[in-house]
Amino acid sequence: MKKIAKVSMFAALLVAAYLGLWPVPIVPVSWTAPTPPGYTGIHAVNQRLAGARQIALGGEVGPEHVLLGPDGKLYTGVASGKILRMNADGAALETYADTGGRPLGLDFDGAGQLIVADAVKGLLSVAPDRSVSVLADHVGSEAIRFADGVAVAANGKIYFSDASQRFAPVRRDTMEAAMLDVLEQSSTGRVLEYDPASKAARVVAGGLSFSNGVLLSGDQRWLYVSESGKYRVWKIAVDAAGLDVRVASPQAQVLLDNLPGYPDNLVRGAGGRIWLGLSGPRNDLDKMADKPSLRKLMLRLPRALWPEPKPYGHVLAFTEDGRIVADLQDPSGASPVTTGVTETAERLYIHNVGAGSMGWIKR
Template sequence: MKKILYFVVGVVGCATLYLLLWPVPVSPVAWDAPTAPGYQGPHVVNKRLSGLNMINLQGEVGPEHIQFGRDGKLYTTVASGNILRMEADGSAQEVFANTGGRVLGFDFDAQGNLIAADAIKGLLSIAPDAKVTVLTDMVNGDPIRYADAVVVAKTGKMYFSDASTRFAPKDWGGTFEASVLDILEQASTGRILEYDPANKATRLVATGLSFANGVALSEDEQSLFVNETGKYRVWKIAVNANELDVRAPGTQAQVLLDNLPGYPDNLMRGLDGKIWLGFAKPRNPTVDDMAGKPWLRSLTLRLPRVLWPIPKAYGHVIAFTEDGKVVADLQDPSGSYPETTAITETKDRLYVQSLHAHGLGWLPK
């Protein structure tokens, strides 16, 4: 009997020491998470995103970003590293290019080159003949670890997010794993960069963001709208800002949308002045409750992954205007189309972006 008791005590002791002392890759920072607003007001529960039409992607997964090129074709990026090209109805699918990484966001420049934010490779230019060129993968001698979203201005300058300077997807098992680590840590190392093709220079626009994600330009191209995924908000930042830390007081950066009901991911300009935003996941009360308990977040990473507090699947996209007014809200509480990261809007369709879906969803307008 004593042997069994000693064995049990030993196992419990070892487990306790493991949970308390086993090294983890994060150094969590305490922060004050605002009380979740819930699904009310402009975000009252609805099913407007349910029953999507689906375009079969022939086994490809994760149409994370969707956009039409100057050739009138629809382009989307998928988890395999492929960039797919097709007609608007999904027909005539082909692989346009493969970057060998994971493109999370892209835009087109005036010459028709596809400008890609590749989470593994950096900022890329892909010519119409599919030739891939690295534009930049460093800023001030520091590697760009997690290029996430990009938008090209009429001036030719390219503004893009480097989601985390702590956790590179190539080092931590992929984009999702690296994002979980960064958001759990809350060190706010995300940043916004500018690449100027005229002089091939890369500069820091803004720093201090908790997982810098989607990026969109204002209509006058004087401001950037930026999703701060880890803190549930959208910033408006002057394009001429220079190494601005958004956490410091200043007029060149302001919070436009705060305390959102989920983790904001991509931003896409829509029609009639709208900007579409998608939520990869809804808020999780357990995660918010751990905001002021860094030690508890460290302990979480010592648990098996199935026990991590990953939020449930819930489809949700909104549209807002440049003054921060929410003008559309589409939801699918069933979460049947996972990680709805934004909407690509045309005059007759809404294409739904997704990080992990096995097809490309769309709704008629």
């Protein structure tokens, strides 16, 4: 019995040492999370996103962003590194290009080049002949570690997010890197501008907790930027330079705050409204906001015990002044990680970073 007790005590000490001392990749920062608004009011639970029809992607996974091209076809990047192109009904599916990385945000420039925010490769361009080139993978001497959303201005300048300077996707796994960045809350995300004339990138604004979707305002003077880690959407002046959004400035304001989930892609819809995907509902991480040591402890537990967002489809639309005009949900979990919406005359295509198909509903 004494031997068993000693073995048990030794095992307990080993477990305690592991839980308290084993290295983890994050250096968590304490912060104050706002009280979740819950699914009430404008966000009251509904089924408006339920029953989405599906377009097969030929075995590919992860249509994280969907773009309606000038040719009337749909473009989407998937986890294999390919950019797929198809008709509006999913027919004529083909591989348009292969970046060799993880293409996320997409937009076309005035010359017909497909501009790609690739989480692994940086800011890319796919020419009409489908050749792929790197526009920017550094800002000065600093590497672009997690290019995410992208928007091309009428003057040709390109705005895109570098979601984290701390965590880059490993083996194209953007979800793992995103989760680590949100857990750490070091707020190293930033918004960058690439100028084709100078062939150089500069920092527009930083201090963001996982900067995500990027969209230009109608007058091209402002950028709407999703800050996933703090559940909000910013409005930031395009002519800002090295702005830290954590310091009050007339060049940056929070447009949507304390959202019920993690804001992701931003896409212009009909009538000027802006569609936003919420990639998952908030969870017990809010309770750990001011407990950095608890977040470190959590990473030492088996992955199955981590408080990941439950599958919950949720997208919404808002006006440029921040008024929410549509809220669509699917509580069933059939649309697990709804990263955004692309609106056409007849349909809403649902972006989804983890799905093996592309969902759509009638507009």
